[in-house]
Amino acid sequence: MATPSQTPGPAPLDLTTVRTAPKAVLHDHLDGGLRPATVLELAQHCGYDALPATDADALAAWFAAAAGSGSLERYLETFAHTVAVMQTPEGLQRVARECVADLAADGVVYAEVRFAPEQHLDGGLSLDDVVHHTLLGFEDGMAQVRDLGREIRVGCLLTAMRHAARSREIAELAIRFRDRGVVGFDIAGAEAGHPPSRHLDAFELMRTNNAHFTIHAGEAFGLPSIHEAIAFCGADRLGHGVRITDDIVVDDDGTTRLGRLANYVRDKRIPLELCPSSNVQTGAVPSLDKHPFDLLARLRFRVTVNTDNRLMSATTMSDEMVALAVTFGYGWSDLERFTINAMKSAFLPFPERLRLIDEVVKPGYALLKG
Template identity: 55%
Template structure:
């Protein structure tokens, strides 16, 4: 039975991969840009959103990334960071998200004079404000932050220490983001060693702009507990898409350990990691038993919500049970203590009305 948009909206959702600088409200971006004199492609919210999504659909990475120059320009003060984080949580909650992990790179928000610690605290204040505001509107949500280090720069050890200093209240994990091809986890060996020694959870962007070997390095040297995107892990599976498959070491490890793959359907197509929604590798990976999860990546830039991502998967043949399994995998993959993950999983089960 095909789910209606209202039925999809009502389903509880868990998002593990949502970039703060990729999910601003268009109206907020326009208002904040005007305050600092930053010129945007349009000052009409609908048109601006359309320009960004058209650029994302163009198959041109330069055009896709253009939006981030605009969003980060307005994210250089504590007040703006607090507001943007608050609105992100409120918007996700209104979309049926009951748990969200928002990721951002603190080093991208210090041009206005903030310290890295001040950036982290401003975002956390916004997250907490958003949770309270959402609850007042009747939407219960829990939200957390993941700190990104930019993989083409050299501050990963500093950001790793920042994550450790703020574990618990302001940070639940560490990530490296930015250009994947040519900037492997090995460039950040010291950071990952520090994190391993201190038992800090790690997720790494891999298997999006580079192949299965990138996923392998993320799981090995990086000791990643989840993989950001990860869709090109199928390149380590001989016979992928047939009835006779043979797993390479990397794919077997991810399957055996049930490493959550933070798939982002629309974004993966836009960046070329998947040929189309209909032919997205996540469908077959799901059928093979991999821990596939559904995520937004960049809500403004890609023009998506969690509900719209659920919707395109339903159009591609996903059932309510398929969405449930992916959401349950996300709940168990959350960077939370075991008992809190169990509670989150129970909320997902109750929300879907699935009799296990």
Template identity: 60%
Template sequence: MSATRIDADVIRRLPKAVLHDHLDGGLRPATVVELAREVGHTLPTTDPDELAAWYYEAANSGDLVRYIATFEHTLAVMQTREGLLRTAEEYVLDLAADGVVYGEVRYAPELNTNGGLTMREVVETVQEGLAAGMAKAAAAGTPVRVGTLLCGMRMFDRVQEAAELAVAYRDAGVVGFDIAGAEDGFPPADHLAAFELLRRESVPFTIHAGEAHGLPSIHQALQVCGAQRIGHGVRITEDIVDGKLGRLASWVRDRRIALEMCPTSNLQTGAATSIAEHPVTALKDLGFRVTLNTDNRLVSGTTMTREMTLLVEQAGWTAEDLRTVTVNALKSAFIPFDERRALIEDVVLPGYAAAL
């Protein structure tokens, strides 16, 4: 494979892996409209195309808190068993249509209990929907493996409960844990007991850090809480001056700690200024284990194909760069080593060779 520029049609055919993608941020607009009608929830518009545009425009505020506020309408239609089953199944099918061969989907079960479901029932229902989607994708000849990350909301008080569910369902499709929500003012160390539980039970976890808050957030996530990956982490660049890495940046690079980078989302929340100048490129060139992700496909109006295409067109990425971040993601996926290696050697590398 040569280090050459490639177009969107080729990119669409490439096998992809995504580690940072929120279930409640990736619904189909038409599904939101239909489910909202069924549950009596009022939307900004009932036209699917207009709703997609509303999400994208509302999220382009440059502020993480306002970005998160757009989830009101997706969460409103994910409070019933039927809503969860449908959105989970469609999530998998949409990944498969985008060429994704491995994905990790994250959500906070506590946010889906307003309709009377317990957190345990939410987890079991989502797993059922994901399994149905994977079966349909495989039958269609586009198999995709999807693992689940359960999230605790860092500004609320049910993080420990979510961590306990991650332990309980780790042999039933849940592959790891995360904390999400407003980062600034809610440090990860506030939930140290949950992370200590996960470490004792050998459940891997990532932590949203270095997006709305800087180096102290990343330091706490890694050195106090023990995260194996960092969600976003764009502000690790604050520990790099003229190409010289500080102690924390060196730790991240040298220990091969994956950074789950989400370029379009970072532009929307103000964590980055442009695709061309997004830190993912500089960090890639410095040898960090960067991965490429969508974060919220509806809210950010994006797909893995789009994220890759933007970096090719605006940041000069090559096919080799795209292959590197895909392999990086699989190396850091929260599934067993032999399964990661098989995806790399039997799916991704041959898929790149065939597409190029």
């Protein structure tokens, strides 16, 4: 039997060790995670000459600065450049393949990566072509990771833009490709003036086909967006959802009182796809230390940690976890809980979720906890 001095302790919780921890991300945009060098190379190949910088470091800095304006609308404008270079089969496959490689290198073992096929038609591809080539890229990336002796499972979410009128069409696309790598459906874009209830036919199609969907809600707009996403549309998860705190009162003595909507979200275990760095950049929260993540975690909402857009926020899953740990004093058990929350909420069959939790996530964190 080991003496106390011989008993190994927990690994230091820093960026190097967190990168080795198994992680799951549910909210990661494909067009928000390109490598700056890839943007430059694809722009050259397709003749796109509107990039704001001509070298990778300067381009990365521009994306971070433009995305950090504090405005969701300005944040969304940065995607014009990444989407512009994702209009060919080669571009889509390369971006998807590199996405898988980058996530795996950061210790991600499960990822749901989303994108809006309707935004990739300028080069003459059909919606089916766009999804087909993107899924090929994901498959290539997963195969390359397996060849390196590591594991990652990537599922694709097809997103419809809430200001457009193609949500039913994109939902049909998600159903068509559901057994080929697409695991769900989403709507995204500016919330104000574009309520989720305008897309009820798309959500009804998903429910009719027993298919999963999440909805961007409660990021730049408040409780009405969350209420509609849940009560009218039947969302399985909430993309961001930080504004659920509008229905939570914290008294001076620290006592909390939840309104009916907040109670419902917690009681039903509706997952919140929280994206800390992005939420600060878009002005959804004023600063990381003011982020409601910790409040929601302590109140036992099903919180998950996500990247949103790795390029725009200059972030990774490891960066997000370390930032939360430093800001709120989290330890390995907390990071494990957030990861298990994500795996429980994944759009995967239950046996596959359970296998990743029991065979990958828990053993990985057990090593780190010592």
